[in-house]
Amino acid sequence: MEHSNDFNLTLLHQVLDQSGTAIALFNRDLKSILWTQPWQDLWAVDPYAGQLYSELIPQAPPSWQAAYRRCLDGVPGSCPPHWLKLANGDRCWLHEKLSPWRDERGDLAGIIVQTEVLKTAEAIALSWTTVFEHSPDLHCLIDQEGILKQVNPAWQEQLGYSPPDLQHVCSFNYLHPDDLDATRTALTQLTANTPLRLENRYRHQDGSYHWYQWTLVALEDHEHLYAIGRLLASLPTSDESTDPEQAQVQQLSQSLSDTLDELRQTQLQLVQTEKMSSLGQLVAGIAHEINNPVNFIYGNLVHAKEYTEDILGLLELYQQHYSDPNPEITEEAESIDIEFLLDDLPQLLSSMMVGANRVKEIVSSLRNFSRLDEVEMRLSNLHEGLDSTLVILQNRIKAKPNRPEIVIDKSYQDLPKVECFTGQMNQVFMNIVSNAIDALDERDKDRSYQEVEAQPSSLTLTTVCNPDNTVTIRIADNAAGVSESVRQQIFKPFFTTKPVGKGTGLGLSISYQIIVEKHKGTLECQSTLGEGTEFIITIPISHSSSDSQDS
DSSP states (O other), rough: OOOOHHHHHHHHHHHHHTOOOOOOEETTTTTEEOHHHHHHHHHOOOOTTTTTTHOOOHHHHHHHHHHHHHHEEEEEEEEEEEEEEEETEEEEEEEEEEEOOOEESSOOEEEEEEEEEEEEHHHHTTTTHHHHHSSEEEEEEEEEBBEEEOOTTTHHHHHHOHHHTOOOOOGGGGGGGGHHHHHHHHHHTBBBTBBEEEEEEEOOSSSSSEEEEEEEOOOOOEEEEEEEEEEEEEEOOOOOOOHHHHHHHHHHHHHHHHOOOOOOOHHHHHHHHHHHHHHHHHHHHHHHHHHHHHHHHHHHHHHHHHHHHHHHHHHHHHHHHHHHHHHHHHHHHHTTTTTHHHHHHHHHHHHHHHHHHHHHHHHHHHHHHHHHOOOOOOOOOOHHHHHHHHHHHHHHSSSSTTBBBOOEEEEOOOOOEEEEEEHHHHHHHHHHHHHHHHHHHHHHHOOOHHHHHHOEEEEEEEEEEEEEEEEEEEEEOOOOOOOHHHHHTTTTTOOOOTTTOOOSHHHHHHHHHIIIIISEEEEEEEEEEEEEEEEEEEEEEEOHHHHHHOO
């Protein structure tokens, strides 16, 4: 038996009241939806539906408001203990636990707030979180393998990495190669409750290294370490007092370091290429398996529609020439609502054909995109590659509860078929369009639905056939853009503006290699802060046989 939303909320309210827990629910705008009597009694307030949290609890500290914003991004958390004055004048230590809640479609709809009264000793223990969050030094909890379990915001302030993106990542990944063995050895000598001090260099997000002095303590569970790092200095880039012999050693060291970086880059690119090749084979296999039954359904729907139209036409003739049917027939016609059936059945079949045709388009896009492991160039329709990319990314383009659909503006000229590696070109399109959507989402998370609706996020795809037998593809967004310093590094291997764990820094580097080295073309990036970014791809329409073999 189904109930209305109001009934369900009332029932939920009663259940929560019986639990004796101080709980309240707020939507994404932090407007009250429901609350338990214990929560109302604790805060000594008399709320009404739709009332803002800031109006209900004006004494909430800024650190709590920051926790609410993080929770509305989908991250569960808690508000640090705070000595607060209630509406009735009483003071006590209060602590809140925050959990995001989602609607029936799985979209983030708001937060659940559970408020607790703490004893002074409990509050002091929990207040260590405040020290952890606001310390200027690097704090982290790591396991015996060097995996970061928790880091404080100082990591982002000093090294440029966001704390959520460092969790479950190996801390050794950011160590200077020369310090790695010494650090590993030191960790093996650490014993419970005996502090260890060491110095090493950690890599900043911009690639520079900084010296840190660490104090480490092994916890009594014998599985975790707590470490506090204090910044000493950045790694010097030059020293005018260095003698010629020392300069020669430094030059040799730098040469070896560059070679190591190049080998590492090549290795990761090979791994990435292998992954994409495997992905292409998987996608091709799935598309093939789906294609046969979809073609069967689509083909039969055409005949089913024709047969249905013939039967409905015959039924209309019967109605015209036998207007006074048997009472049993009349009764059955009324029972099945024949008029509605005659009107709805053709629409039903048309809707099924639209759905089947949509599946055919998706399968076609998957098959087109899956050509990632080709070894020879072939004549390809670049517009098909661009459209296939948009189809595959449609789930990220369509409207979401927090923003309207991203506007796609296509300006295609008539292009000849271009000699290229089709799958690799599709990979370039996917990397650039996906990055553009990331940039739009990053900008829109700070805008309201109405602001995005008034100034929509958009992607513009333009193709041009040039007089010099080349074609140009422009992919532009109207996001926040990037600075000149970022733009100059954007095609460098491992350079990324995304948090650790959300970007490898290889997508645009590999795209540049595909366009410049394999297709003898150019890939440029133009960007203006506050206006957006545009990637410009230019490749030849055809290649000589020697060029093709070299590629």
